[in-house]
Amino acid sequence: xxxxxxxxxxxxxxxxxxxxxxxxxxxxxxxxxxxxxxxxxxxxxxxxxxxxxxxxxxxxxxxxxxxxxxxxxxxxxxxxxxxxxxxxxxxxxxxxxxxxxxxxxxxxxxxxxxxxxxxxxxxxxxxxxxxxxxxxxxxxxxxxxxxxxxxxxxxxxxxxxxxxxxxxxxxxxxxxxxxxxxxxxxxxxxxxxxxxxxxxxxxxxxxxxxxxxxxxxxxxxxxxxxxxxxxxxxxxxxxxxxxxxxxxxxxxxxxxxxxxxxxxxxxxxxxxxxxxxxxxxxxxxxxxxxxxxxxxxxxxxxxxxxxxxxxxxxxxxxxx
Amino acid sequence: xxxxxxxxxxxxxxxxxxxxxxxxxxxxxxxxxxxxxxxxxxxxxxxxxxxxxxxxxxxxxxxxxxxxxxxxxxxxxxxxxxxxxxxxxxxxxxxxxxxxxxxxxxxxxxxxxxxxxxxxxxxxxxxxxxxxxxxxxxxxxxxxxxxxxxxxxxxxxxxxxxxxxxxxxxxxxxxxxxxxxxxxxxxxxxxxxxxxxxxxxxxxxxxxxxxxxxxxxxxxxxxxxxxxxxxxxxxxxxxxxxxxxxxxxxxxxxxxxxxxxxxxxxxxxxxxxxxxxxxxxxxxxxxxxxxxxxxxxxxxxxxxxxxxxxxxxxxxxxxx
Numbered sequence: 001x002x003x004x005x006x007x008x009x010x011x012x013x014x015x016x017x018x019x020x021x022x023x024x025x026x027x028x029x030x031x032x033x034x035x036x037x038x039x040x041x042x043x044x045x046x047x048x049x050x051x052x053x054x055x056x057x058x059x060x061x062x063x064x065x066x067x068x069x070x071x072x073x074x075x076x077x078x079x080x081x082x083x084x085x086x087x088x089x090x091x092x093x094x095x096x097x098x099x100x101x102x103x104x105x106x107x108x109x110x111x112x113x114x115x116x117x118x119x120x121x122x123x124x125x126x127x128x129x130x131x132x133x134x135x136x137x138x139x140x141x142x143x144x145x146x147x148x149x150x151x152x153x154x155x156x157x158x159x160x161x162x163x164x165x166x167x168x169x170x171x172x173x174x175x176x177x178x179x180x181x182x183x184x185x186x187x188x189x190x191x192x193x194x195x196x197x198x199x200x201x202x203x204x205x206x207x208x209x210x211x212x213x214x215x216x217x218x219x220x221x222x223x224x225x226x227x228x229x230x231x232x233x234x235x236x237x238x239x240x241x242x243x244x245x246x247x248x249x250x251x252x253x254x255x256x257x258x259x260x261x262x263x264x265x266x267x268x269x270x271x272x273x274x275x276x277x278x279x280x281x282x283x284x285x286x287x288x289x290x291x292x293x294x295x296x297x298x299x300x301x302x303x304x305x306x307x308x309x310x311x312x313x314x315x316x317x318x319x320x
Numbered sequence: 321x322x323x324x325x326x327x328x329x330x331x332x333x334x335x336x337x338x339x340x341x342x343x344x345x346x347x348x349x350x351x352x353x354x355x356x357x358x359x360x361x362x363x364x365x366x367x368x369x370x371x372x373x374x375x376x377x378x379x380x381x382x383x384x385x386x387x388x389x390x391x392x393x394x395x396x397x398x399x400x401x402x403x404x405x406x407x408x409x410x411x412x413x414x415x416x417x418x419x420x421x422x423x424x425x426x427x428x429x430x431x432x433x434x435x436x437x438x439x440x441x442x443x444x445x446x447x448x449x450x451x452x453x454x455x456x457x458x459x460x461x462x463x464x465x466x467x468x469x470x471x472x473x474x475x476x477x478x479x480x481x482x483x484x485x486x487x488x489x490x491x492x493x494x495x496x497x498x499x500x501x502x503x504x505x506x507x508x509x510x511x512x513x514x515x516x517x518x519x520x521x522x523x524x525x526x527x528x529x530x531x532x533x534x535x536x537x538x539x540x541x542x543x544x545x546x547x548x549x550x551x552x553x554x555x556x557x558x559x560x561x562x563x564x565x566x567x568x569x570x571x572x573x574x575x576x577x578x579x580x581x582x583x584x585x586x587x588x589x590x591x592x593x594x595x596x597x598x599x600x601x602x603x604x605x606x607x608x609x610x611x612x613x614x615x616x617x618x619x620x621x622x623x624x625x626x627x628x629x630x631x632x633x634x635x636x637x638x639x640x
Contacts, residue, residue: 075615084615132476144581148468155583156452157618165613166577173493182613257486258581261464263475293485293502295395295404298477 004028004060006106007317008047008070009113009309012088015043017050018313019058019065025124025314029057040094048103062104069109069316071116072096077158078111084159087181109319113312114161115152117305118145120315121268125306132264135305136163136255139271141181142189146262151320163258164189171249172242192251194273198224204239211239230277244280251280252287259300260293270305324348324380327637328367328390329433329629332408335363337370338633339378339385345444345634349377360414368423382424389429389636391436392416397478398431404479407501429639433632434481435472437625438465440635441588445626452584455625456483456575459591461501462509466582471640483578484509491569492562511570514593518544524559531559550597564600572607579620580613590625 003023009016018030031053033046047070055062074086081097101108111119118127118135127133131150137143142164146153154160167186178196180187190196202221205214212232217223232240255267274281285302292300307314323343329336338350351373353366367390375382394406401417421428438447438455447453451470457463462484466473474480487506498516500507510516522541525534532552537543552560575587594601605622627634
């Protein structure tokens with residue numbers, strides 16, 4: 001097997017290609033192309049361009065790497081190489097794998113962006129060497145990826161890990177049922193993602209709720225974010241204390257239930273709503289400890305994602 | 321590989337050993353031994369006796385089968401061959417695999433009873449030929465087992481599948497929080513297992529609730545069961561309608577969330593609270609359809625467990 005591998009992180013705004021060292025997980029060279037046009041043909045040309053530029057920077061021949069892996073911000077059917085649904089690209093059922101493979105003359109493996117990030121963390125990051133791990137991501141959206149017996153669990157239809165769309169019930173019966181971007185109600189994401197949290201706090205501010213958040217953003221509602229809310233929690237703002245307790249109960253219980261059924265040895269936490277909100281993270285871990293089954297807690301720990309933005313290209317490059 | 325295999329189903333009251341045809345899944349011969357004494361030594365002697373009797377009935381030499389598989393009603397660490405906790409046997413940390421292996425002079429593989437039942441259903445039952453399946457069992461207790469990429473997912477500590485111990489919140493805020501046999505509160509099992517449902521209805525009857533259940537059991541509270549409650553539902557008993565809606569909401573949502581994160585192509589349903597309660601099963605499926613993510617429903621179906629009491633010995637015999 002060649003010692004260098006090719007990985008692509010395909011997001012809603014750009015494609016980043018990298019040459020990755022298989023033995024160390026190091027990114028040897030990388031190149032980013034912003035999307036000019038989101039048609040599949042334009043994006044395929046962009047990805048090919050980004051790969052050629054990264055390969056040139058690393059002074060290698062593309063063909064010598066033997067395979068290309070691509071992590072896509074959307075639902076993928078890995079076996080077929082199809083992007084089933086990528087809202088940020090406006091794609092449905094795009095045969096990205098075959099299209100890229102034809103252009104490159106190389107086998108192409110595609111997977112969901114969180115699946116490749118989990119794979120990157122498993123190979124060279126916060127889950128290195130572990131066989132049973134879950135990555136939980138709570139950022140703009142909420143998602144997850146599962147590694148079972150050392151391999152990615154992608155599910156029968158390739159859409160496993162949709163943690164943001166499990167249905168939850170807030171601890172306060174007075175909390176209004178929220179509608180998710182997916183169209184359903186009561187999804188975990190509708191209560192806990194960065195976008196939805198900010199929207200909820202803005203609604204409450206507009207309705208006249210008294211909270212320090214208003215002062216922290218100096219009245220500019222566009223600046224409301226989970227990190228600002230967390231800052232208000234640390235200053236003991238009563239509105240935020242209630243909100244954070246509710247959100248932590250939902251997240252902590254959902255992660256506890258996930259661990260109770262899958263029994264991983266670690267959950268790797270990623271995404272800004274966890275990584276940039278230390279008070280919320282502490283509360284989530286407290287709820288988790290109270291709610292997970294005692295047997296699933298034996299030998300279990302949490303870790304924070306290590307690889308940052310590189311997890312995607314590293315994981316994609318090393319897909320098996 | 322020999323064409324016949326040896327499997328044992330080790331429960332709280334007896335050990336059943338069988339000789340199973342690897343190619344058809346057929347039980348060629350079986351022998352059951354009731355427990356005289358629950359010490360590990362006595363049970364090991366019993367299992368060896370049951371295996372010898374089954375082998376004699378099938379006119380084969382035990383050694384010719386090459387391996388013995390055992391499904392245990394308890395938590396197991398398969399790699400170590402240890403029964404971590406089997407409440408019905410009063411066992412904690414019993415090295416059953418090594419003990420049996422020493423007596424038999426054969427490799428022994430042990431696993432949880434629901435894991436081997438799922439494996440039996442996957443090899444020759446309701447999940448035959450499928451790679452990603454969940455078995456959900458709602459009977460005396462509540463549990464599950466996961467098959468991922470064609471293999472049992474046992475988890476890092478061997479205790480995956482503890483579906484009965486996920487934490488849930490009933491739809492009616494007035495429903496009292498219930499304590500589970502595991503010592504924690506709000507476990508799914510505390511609201512939905514046969515034992516707990518019967519206990520709850522008996523409590524309500526003792527508190528004077530008006531319901532047809534009282535007539536159906538002719539005032540004999542020891543006869544209260546999930547099946548009787550289901551019968552009262554079909555006769556439109558208002559108390560039972562409320563109870564069954566709450567129970568179906570908890571079960572249907574929990575199964576929907578399980579399917580949303582794991583994306584199996586099928587859930588195999590087993591256990592008396594589902595199989596003997598057609599009204600409840602219908603309600604659970606309705607809630608499930610409403611709550612599972614749309615993408616996880618593509619290509620998904622339910623099936624009822626096929627193999628009955630043989631699933632354990634068949635699955636155990638064919639463990640890999």
